[in-house]
Amino acid sequence: MSDIISGVIDPPGTEASAAKSGTDASRIAEVKAWLASQFDAVGKEVPEFEYTPRSVSHLYNLASVSQAKTQAASIVANDFRQKASEYRSQAARIREILENGGLAQESLPSNVVASAQVLANVANLLNIRDTELSSFLVAMGDISLRKIGVEEKRAKVQKESKILLDYTRKAIARLTYLKRTLAQLEDEIAPCEAQMANWKTNLQVMGSKERQYLQQYSNYKALLNRVGYTPEISHGLLVEMAEHRKELEKKTKPILETLRSYQDLPPDKALAALAIEDKKRQYAAAEKYLEDVLHSALSTSD
8 A cells, every 4th residue: 555655656657757857867976086196196176066967967978988999009029028028028039049159249349239229220210020031131132112102202293383483474474564554554544535535525416416416307308298308309310311312402403503503593584694794704704814824924034
């Protein structure tokens, strides 16, 4: 009965809430322990701050990552310590073998020690683990290949640099040309403005002329309408009529000249005969006068 009552009184999800609260408490405890260890390592105290769900979640993730990396670093350090111990043991064994063979470092000449040191430095530089000739040859071949690759990259970079330099020179030349053009255009602003003002004035004059010509056109059109102008009377028709008039004048000109020669004659036949006789007498008198002049000229020459 008490279980039933407690089940009725307790709200639903109480167990889930309790589990979540326990998880949050454990996370907060882990975060506090991690912060204490980190700040104790540097000799400082953990600063006071509010443990909100967001900050706890962030610090918990950070602590998890830090602990994982610390554990990995510890594993790597232990491995390095073990390898160092093995290397020391191997070095001691090799030293013992060399001493037994009379090849201890103290008994070797200084030039041999220096050569061995140089050989070791070269091996370290070439990143090889032994001093075998094949290892040196492989390392030198690798360096040669790297050198060739670097030279190829250098040639490629030089080629690209040359192209970029060419582009830069062209861009500078273009910029100089544009600056010169801009300066020239700025110098031409004042004359162009004056010319534009002149064109504006001329445009106004042309506008007034246009209105005047339109008015004259309207007047001429009204005049043509008053005199009965029709579209059939065109320029071509007028030109054709003028040419026809010229042809008629050309044909009538000889007739007019003949008629003008007859205007000096009297209208009566008798009077015409008298006029002809008078002309004959005048002609005879002129011939006689010419003969007298010739005789007088001949006598003067004799």
